[in-house]
Amino acid sequence: MLNSFLALKNPTLVLFASNMLKSIFHKINRWRFRRNSQRNFLIYCSVFVGFFGGLAAIALKFLVHFMEDVSRRISSHLYYHIAYVFLPALGIFLAVAYQHLINRDKIQKGIGNILINIKKNRSNIRLNNIYSHIFTSSLTVGFGGSAGLEAPIVATGAAIGSNVGKFFKLTPYEKTVLLAAGASAGIAAVFNSPIAGVLFSLEILIGEVTIPTFIPLLIASATGVVVSKLLYSGQLFHLVTEGWVVSAIPFYILLGLLSGYTAIYITKVGGRLEAGIFKKQNRYVRALSGGLILGIIIMLFPALFGEGYHYLQEILNGNIDALKQETLFADWLSQPLLMLLFIGALVLMKIIAAGITLGSGGNGGSFAPTMFTGAFLGLLVAYGVNLTGLVHLNTSNFIAVGMAGALAGVMHAPLTAIFLIAEITGGYVLFIPLMIVASISYIISRLSSPHNIYWQHLVHHNDIHPGQDYGMLNAITLDSIINRNYTAVDKQTTINDFYKILAKTDANIFPVLKEDGRLEGVVLIDDIRRRLFNQEIAESTIADIMIVPPTIIDYDQPASSVMETFDAIDVWQLPVTKDNLFIGFISKSALLSKYREAIISQHKANDLFA
Template sequence: MLRTLNYKINRWRLKRNVQRNFLLYSSVFVGFIGGLAATVLKFLVRFMEELSRNIASHLPFHIIYVFLPALGIFLTVAWQHLVNRDRMQKGIGSILLNIKRNRSNLRYNNIYSHLITSSLTVGFGGSAGLEAPIVCTGAAIGSNVGKFFNLSPYEKTVLLAAGTSAGIAAVFNSPIAGVLFSLEILIGEITIPTFIPLLIASATGVVVAKVLYSQQLFHLVTEGWKMNALPFYIILGALSGWTAVYISKVGGKLEKGIFTKQNRYIRAIAGGLLLGLMLLVFPTLFGEGYHYLQQMLNGNIEVLKEDLFFSQWLENPWIMLLFIAALVLTKIIAAGVTIGSGGNGGSFAPTMFTGAFLGLFVAYGVNQTGLIHLNTSNFIAVGMAGALSGVLHAPLTAIFLIAEITGGYVLFIPLMIVSAMSYVISRMFNKHNMYWEHLVHENNLDPAQDTGILNAINLDSLINRDYKAVNKLMPIADFFKILANSKANIFAVLNNEGTLEGVIWLDEIRKNLFNDLQEGRTVADIMVTPPAMIDHDEPMSSVMETFDGLDVWQLPVTKDGKFVGFVSKSALLSKYREVIIENHQQADIFAR
């Protein structure tokens, strides 16, 4: 039935020549489904969080906190292993990898698996966020809609990003931030043909979420910021940058896995129990932590004393300040333990949580000195933007997300200052954002747009195998006879095993033409060692870097140590130009 429907729709759109508008129609559908998925996820998580809290409230010292996260992570791992057969692709990094390496194709099961596993993880106390799961869900929706209608890789990428925009927008009720997230993190460039479908999907997702789940994530009432607070926003910006580096390093390392020598179920239980012990000391780390953030934005700092068995100690403001500092450092550790032990979640919400408490730390600490009174709510909101900007390397997303979800548009100047400073400081120590870091090192990928295009080119198709090989013992006179009947300007000098021993450049021959005619001289006297050799499996981005760094136009290619041919920079540039023209032609279809 689906195959018949697919055939009829594709026949209609091709016959009616509506290809240029079809992407816009598809983005509405993707946005609608993405909004539904985000709403379902919010309902599931809120229900399980309330259930967990009700259970914990009936036990002394909330001992159940120690066991609930282990249960949630265990169930998540069991689902992924037994039901999904390890086919679920976790994390935003997997989306980036699929865009670059798999033509934006995501498995169908990602549409529903993330909703189930992330609600189990976070709902039972896992200290992670729902943003990465909803991003993966929205991306899978867009990708599979594109596959269903046999769309091109470019169109599937746009719909994948549209699903992501709809998911983020629906979770936060922030349509602009949803679009900017996809543009800054997934696509890396802003073009009108791409921007419009994302905007449509994002708006559709927000409408669906507001109709079905109208509750605002955060609400901030503010009268704006004052000039005498500006130096402290600068301090917050600097601290946000350093904190972003801490989040990326510590969180990234823990998310790669803990207790890795144990089997998955023991790892889930051990990691869950470790997280449970952290929750026993810091109940504020439970789940996403948005409940505490909203209370603090309302000016209720006393909420941090909830569920604490040593709450009386926090009556001392300096001990409270140390407690806030501990929360800044421990949230990302708790998130890393959650994800590293097998839970499904993201670092987006923990980053916001950490930034919020960093802002609270600055404002609360300064206020205790009595020198000046800072608006605590403003610093909490701006701190969230600073941490996001530094970790994601996406300052626009951070600024508009916090402005939209808090209603704090009057804080634009502090948001800009803190986000910019955090981004600059973070980039000094981390060249790539948290999602790209491991992809760059483990998969030879680079987030640059031109690098993505280059890596899509197959090196094998550019190798010139029509070469003339000579032996280094060949007399110069015999070589010149070969040269007279050849149009090549580079020759390979090979031994009997096919290993490259050197190359002969025509330009070098011209310089020493008369010397080369001397009797008794051989090819060994005029050959040179090539400045570099290209491996057959080397990514094209690396090949181009080699060409640019050495300022040469031809280099030899080897495979398993054997010479296979030459690759020229001119051929690579020509192919690169063809790919760009092809991509632009696809984009122009939807721009008209």
């Protein structure tokens, strides 16, 4: 092993490996351009992304389940499961240490960061995100952190798709498609739900439905499910249902209303806690403090341990007495009213536990906590109504439909919620109740906030908004519209000498540069035209008429940000610098023209799949 490591340090071998990769890349590209259309190549890439996205998802789930089993065995040998107090703190502490010491804080956690990369970074995601989420989220959730694995799985799949696109130098639009394909494969592999995987990416990541995006996503999602079936064949949930009855519709409407308000609660409370707790403390104190608080909550409510899917399956099976396991209140919960209150407490506490997990530095998501909360809300409604003895409701149906209601309200993605629950529970006969509850919850949540849980934080703190304009603009590279044909002047140049320069060019803007190439100012002919031919300033110098530009564009700035800058300061040309050195000008008209070309190009791409 040591010899292998040393061999990697050998510059000759590194150079050889680099040349080999370049050779493979060139051969693939030659094959790609000679024998395949861009449409076909994107499909081949989606199969590759789907395979490895599914593989990563299964590896993560297997690792987390293994660690959860170890944690539960440790806890079972200690008095009153006291291990639940310190195990979550240990997991979060290790995850934070990995992020800080090994990953160097380069991990991009959460689906919100994926959206930022799509909108502002031309769908480029760092390579380390392919593996860093697997380690940190398995440590967090495996030791009891009350969060979901779906966000890390989506982030891992998205990173795979983005980096495949970067390797083959695909356009930002094509990278976005592969990024979404990786996310779809991850969701599909975990839940064995290919349609829900596709809909998740369309509703949450891309925000539009077109054939060029739908087909690669569908192929990647199907590939992820095939990988899941081969390597991890177990179904996440099992539901045996006899269908629904018309007399239960008023109670489904009630569940839809409660789901909408619960979704608002999840978004607000979860969002505040996820923003960070104990902010004045260093990261390790924050991890241990938050982890210990979380541990105390889990000791009181053991169903909050990890993702909580074990207890969710138990209540789907009708085994509500499973909630008494490992609790300090087992005797009390034999009373139906106290059990009802306990279920209500689980509805409220799951998102608090998830927020503490993420706010103290753990890696996970709100997807599973939302499903858990919705499931127990459905149980609360059905169990409470059944206690009255007036009506009997199918508890399993309400649990399944409650999951869809919570997801639709929190994510503002009713189609994803409906098809996900239908696929993972096999409850296709529940389509009408799913539609009723998901749509009511979605409407109520939208009335409270126009943005879902992922966009709400981005809109307020990152000043980006959902919509296609950002994606289309960021498909443009600034290098393609920078005007490098300029005439630089020195600030000591006299106006008389400047006349000679003007006679040889049609430019109306001139950069004033230092000897090292840095920008000092600009001369705008339109602003000084009348003064320029005044004989009183003929002996003056450029320093007397130059101005400091209102702002300077950085070469690596996304095109959407450049357009926002143009709109904000109402100018038509701005200087561009790279590494603090002036390289040219960019005009608003050139950017608008390129934007129009990007729209036409995407329409042509749509026609390829029509």
